[in-house]
Amino acid sequence: xxxxxxxxxxxxxxxxxxxxxxxxxxxxxxxxxxxxxxxxxxxxxxxxxxxxxxxxxxxxxxxxxxxxxxxxxxxxxxxxxxxxxxxxxxxxxxxxxxxxxxxxxxxxxxxxxxxxxxxxxxxxxxxxxxxxxxxxxxxxxxxxxxxxxxxxxxxxxxxxxxxxxxxxxxxxxxxxxxxxxxxxxxxxxxxxxxxxxxxxxxxxxxxxxxxxxxxxxxxxxxxxxxxxxxxxxxxxxxxxxxxxxxxxxxxxxxxxxxxxxxxxxxxxxxxxxxxxxxxxxxxxxxxxxxxxxxxxxxxxxxxxxxxxxxxxxxxxxxxxxxxxxxxxxxxxxxxxxxxxxxxxxxxxxxxxxxxxxxxxxxxxxxxxxxxxxxxxxxxxxxxxxxxxxxxxxxxxxxxxxxxxxxxxxxxxxxxxxxxxxxxxxxxxxxxxxxxxxxxxxxxxxxxxxxxxxxxxxxxxxx
Ligand code: GDP
Numbered sequence: 001x002x003x004x005x006x007x008x009x010x011x012x013x014x015x016x017x018x019x020x021x022x023x024x025x026x027x028x029x030x031x032x033x034x035x036x037x038x039x040x041x042x043x044x045x046x047x048x049x050x051x052x053x054x055x056x057x058x059x060x061x062x063x064x065x066x067x068x069x070x071x072x073x074x075x076x077x078x079x080x081x082x083x084x085x086x087x088x089x090x091x092x093x094x095x096x097x098x099x100x101x102x103x104x105x106x107x108x109x110x111x112x113x114x115x116x117x118x119x120x121x122x123x124x125x126x127x128x129x130x131x132x133x134x135x136x137x138x139x140x141x142x143x144x145x146x147x148x149x150x151x152x153x154x155x156x157x158x159x160x161x162x163x164x165x166x167x168x169x170x171x172x173x174x175x176x177x178x179x180x181x182x183x184x185x186x187x188x189x190x191x192x193x194x195x196x197x198x199x200x201x202x203x204x205x206x207x208x209x210x211x212x213x214x215x216x217x218x219x220x221x222x223x224x225x226x227x228x229x230x231x232x233x234x235x236x237x238x239x240x241x242x243x244x245x246x247x248x249x250x251x252x253x254x255x256x257x258x259x260x261x262x263x264x265x266x267x268x269x270x271x272x273x274x275x276x277x278x279x280x281x282x283x284x285x286x287x288x289x290x291x292x293x294x295x296x297x298x299x300x301x302x303x304x305x306x307x308x309x310x311x312x313x314x315x316x317x318x319x320x321x322x323x324x325x326x327x328x329x330x331x332x333x334x335x336x337x338x339x340x341x342x343x344x345x346x347x348x349x350x351x352x353x354x355x356x357x358x359x360x361x362x363x364x365x366x367x368x369x370x371x372x373x374x375x376x377x378x379x380x381x382x383x384x385x386x387x388x389x390x391x392x393x394x395x396x397x398x399x400x401x402x403x404x405x406x407x408x409x410x411x412x413x414x415x416x417x418x419x420x421x422x423x424x425x426x427x428x429x430x431x432x433x434x435x436x437x438x439x440x441x442x443x444x445x446x447x448x449x450x451x452x453x454x455x456x457x458x459x460x461x462x
Contacts, residue, residue, distance in 0.1 A: 017043060018118035018126075019109050021102060022461035028097030033105060034461065035091040036084075036123055039114045044078060044091035046112055047105070052078045062093065064108045071104045072096055086123055087130025121458025125451070128443060135443030135454060136165035139398060142457040143227060150276035151388055155226050155397060164395050165442050167216070171209050171408075172438040175431055178202040178209075182428045199427070203419040206431065210412035213405050216395045222387070223394025224402070225310075229271065229278030230384055233306035236315035241340040244367035245315060246270055246283040249377065274377060277384035282309065311383060313338045313376075318345050318353065318364070334383070337362045338376065343369045400441075400450065407437040 017037025023030065035043050045051050046065035052058040060076045063069060075094040084090040095101050109115050124141060127133045133141070140159030147153040159165070178201075185198035234242045250270040268283040284306045306312055311334040318341045342350055343366040354364060361379055365372030396402045415430035439445035 015114075017115045018122055019043070019106075019115060020118040020123070020461040022092075022123070023097070026097045026099050026102055031095045031097035031102055033093045033095060033102070033109075034123065035093075035109070035115070036086045036088050036118075036126060037114075038089060039112070040089040040091045041078065041080070043109060043112055043115055044076060044093070047093065047108065048074075048076050052076055054078055054080050057094075062095065062105065064104065066108075066111055071108065072101050082130065085132065086126040087132045088126060118460060120460045121455040121462055124458060124462055125455060134162070134165040134169065135447065135450070136168065136401065136441065137162060138443070138454055139401075141462075142454075143397065145459075145462065146457065148271065149273045149278045151226055152278060155223060155393065158393055159397060163393070164216075164397075164401065167212075167395070168405075168438050168441045171213065172435055172442070172444070174205060174209060175435040175438065178205040179428060179431045179435065181205075182424055182431060186424045186428060196422075199419060199422070199424060202427070202431070203416055206412050206415050206419070206427075206434075209434075210409055210416065213409045213412070217402065217405055217409065219390075219392060219394040219396060221396075221402075222390070223397035224399060226278070226388055226394065227397055229280040230311070230387060231280045231282060231305070231309045232311045232313060232380060233282045233284050233309035234313045234315060235284045235306045236313075236338075237317075237320070240315045240317040240320065241367045242315050243268075243283055245313075245338070245340060245365070245373070246281060248367045248370055248373055249281060272377075274381040274384050277381070277388055279380060279384055282306070310334055310387070311336060311380065315340050318342050318349075336379075339364045340367055342366045342371060400453070404437045404441040408434040408441075411437065 015038070017035060017039035019033060019035040021031055022034045023032040041051055047062050048058075048060035049063070050060075052060070055077065057075045057077050060074060062071045062074045062076075064071060072095050074096070077092040077094075079085070079090040079092070081088040081090065093105070095105060106117075110117075124133065124138055128135065128138050137160055140156050143156035144153065144160055147156050181198045181202040185196075185202070188198065234246055236242055246268065249272070270281040270283075272279045272281055282305050284303070313336050315338045318339050339353060339362070342353075342364045345353065350364065363372055363376045363379065365376055367373070396405065411430045411434035415427045415434070418426040418430065436445060440447070440450070443450070
């Protein structure tokens with residue numbers, strides 16, 4: 001990919017050479033320190049006394065460049081730019097992961113002129129600035145680092161390989177070709193049919209791109225949901241055992257279990273990995289009427305979250321009045337009935353309950369003994385699998401991407417309809433709008449305002 005050479009606001013002069021701990025927190029077996037910038041080679045030479053062969057690990061004694069005192073024995077690597085991760089000269093030292101080891105190496109590096117600690121995400125930002133990663137790949141990299149489940153990892157990895165970025169860049173290039181045809185049609189003196197011959201291929205290219213972008217958008221919000229997780233709200237009248245169920249599932253004291261109704265005031269979340277898919281379980285507190293303003297706020301928030309949930313588990317007490325608070329008219333496919341406290345029922349009562357209910361799914365459980373809870377989780381895993389596993393992997397994983405693709409498709413649709421009326425100038429303008437949206441998607445144009453958002457999730461060393 002060609003260098004982007006973008007003017008990036010709020011970032012220090014890239015003339016600095018930066019360094020950071022790029023591995024996890026110390027103490028650890030190994031700590032990886034990365035250095036990037038024009039002085040990376042000098043810095044590595046200062047630390048280990050030589051520059052290793054490019055991309056070959058060497059065992060080296062690390063020393064303080066000023067006092068020559070030994071600090072550690074480490075593996076050192078040298079990655080000359082531009083074929084490095086950041087596109088700059090880079091060095092990597094794999095040290096023993098002790099706090100004092102790192103403190104000594106950092107203090108040695110700080111003594112070198114032109115070196116400073118990296119800001120969060122700055123290595124990746126440099127990779128982006130040097131055209132090593134487009135913006136969709138930067139987003140995917142953050143997703144890969146934060147992926148909790150297998151399906152999230154797969155999605156992030158596919159996008160890091162350019163699943164959306166390469167496609168969008170291809171569309172942008174094709175659009176620029178179409179724009180050139182339209183410009184030629186505009187510039188062409190009024191002679192015979194030539195402008196039509198130029199406009200028509202541009203419009204048929206636009207129609208094809210528009211179709212492809214619309215198909216890309218057709219995966220809906222599945223990709224975004226996979227990043228964030230499906231939400232499952234546990235709702236129902238007070239005291240039926242909602243918090244107990246959440247606790248049972250989380251196997252830790254995440255929610256307050258209390259025999260007094262209405263003590264769980266906030267929405268409590270538990271994040272689950274069900275068959276590789278992320279699911280966020282919400283305890284929506286006792287949804288009931290209350291005059292206490294604090295409780296009312298809890299109830300309002302609970303209702304809002306439950307309404308937005310993908311699945312609502314409506315919990316009932318097996319010994320309580322059946323159907324209490326459950327409104328079958330509000331019933332939707334993802335409104336599941338869960339009868340809790342089945343441990344309080346006799347065998348015959350249990351069988352009667354199971355045969356009586358027509359509602360599906362209907363799960364009979366005991367949060368106390370754990371009976372039926374595994375079946376409930378299996379049902380949820382099946383639901384998540386069916387939700388996320390259509391044949392095509394999602395191409396859109398963020399609202400930002402969706403928004404820009406929608407803009408591009410809308411501009412193309414306008415271009416096509418204006419083109420039918422032979423209005424070349426308007427067609428040219430709409431194609432420019434579409435190309436601009438795709439340029440923003442991959443981060444080629446107008447990046448300043450999105451960088452903060454995209455890089456917000458990054459930690460130091462990445
Ligand atoms: P919530 O208000 O719906 O969240 O209900 P809680 O989880 O606070 O539970 C209310 C009461 O029911 C507590 O005393 C729990 O110990 C009890 N409880 C919850 N689940 C079960 C169950 O499966 N069996 C029995 N016997 N008691 C339960």
